[in-house]
Amino acid sequence: MSRKLGLLADIQAGAVDESVSLENLLNKCIALGGQAGSVRLRDWARQELNGYSGEAEIPDYRTTGSQLMARITNRAGRNGITQELYEHVFPEQLREVLPSFNELTFYQGVGELAAMAEANREDTIFSPAWAPMLIKYMNEHHTEPLSVVTQIYWPFSATSLRGVLSRIRTALVELSTELADLTPPGQEVPAQEAADQVVQFVITGDRAVITYSPQITGDHGTNITASGAHSTAVGGQTVTGDNNTTAGRDATAPAKTESWWTRTRKRGLFVALFTILAGVLALLTYLGLTPSPTPSKAPPSTTAGSSAPTAPGAATSR
Structure with a gap:
């Protein structure tokens, strides 16, 4: 078997090689997404490289367990203690807008x-953007008169970060393996629909989102793909949607059953009609109903005593 070539093969090989950086692999994913026409693949790889922001859907593999903490001191900022925070102590309206x-x-x-993982610190903290709102609420409703909440944060360690990076690499292994499985032999670039669905699977972990299924011909055939219920494809075509059929170049269409009317028309419709007409004329002749020929209209004759038309300029006798 010949060695697979192309970006997809490079990503698949590099994903299981710890010496190949995640940045290198994700940049190749952006390039592969460009070849496949998959905006979904390009966006996912770009966000993994540059970070997620706004309302972007963050994959589950980027989440780790850590209990939210509060730093509480006296009014002078001394004698600080840490305290775990739990959702049930806050009103429902506030819990609805806050994450776990x-x-x-x-x-x-x-x-x-x-x-951050290479720094190897075991006491790193992360303070969320909504921490000031929660600090204000706690100082107004949940602290002693001489105490003040100064900080809200999640603690995490270098070990947690390495675990997240390991899961990102695993996501690349899954992505490249699934794409390779959905790409027909001899084809280096996956179909756009396949790439989009595999990215969604990697983000959510839900295999049910992969409905794309390549159809492969036999020897010397043309690779074809079809997706959607009741879809078929013949020749070098890609079909999506429901109840679609397409035929490509050099395709052989399936035999088609013709109706009796079509067969009769092709075998001699006019011959059949003339045969029927001849039979009708024969029956009329037998019954004596043959129509008589229509007499031709003769020009009017000139009789004696009548005046013949005179040619212009002709002499007349007296």
Whole structure:
């Protein structure tokens, strides 16, 4: 068997090689997404490189367990203590807009995560963007008169970061393996629909999102793909949607059953009609109903005593 070539093969081989950096593999994913026409693949790889922001869907593999903590001091900022925070002590309206207190999700790019992991600190903290709102609420409703909440954060360790980076690499292994499985032999670039669905599977972990299924011909055939219920494809075509059929170049269409009317028309419709007409004329002749020929209209004759038309300029006798 010949060695597989192309970006997909490089990603698949590099994903299981710890010496190949995640940045290198993700940059190749962006390039592969460009070849496949998959915006979904390009966006996923770009966010893994640069970090997630806004309302972007952050994959589950970027989440690790960590309990939200509060730093509490006296009014002078001394005698500080730490205290775990739990959702049930806050009103429902506040709980609805806050994430889980016992899970930390990393939105940073892989380069930043790797740098923090290499620092090998076991006392790193992450303070969420909504921490000031929660600090204000606690100082107004949940602290002693002489105490003040100064900080809200999640603690995490270098070990947690390495675990997140390991899961990102595993996601690359899954992505490249699934794409290779959905790409027909001899084809280096996956189909756009296949790439989009595999990325969604990697993000959510739900295999049911992969509905794409390549169809492969026999020897010397053309690779074809079809997706969607009741879809078929013949020749070098890709079909999506429901109840679609297409035929490509050099395709052989399946035999088609013709109706009796089509067969009769092809075998001599006019011959059949003339045969029927001849039979009708024969029956009319037998019954004596043969129509008589229509007499031709003769020009009017000139009789004696009548005046013949005179040619212009002709002499007349008296």
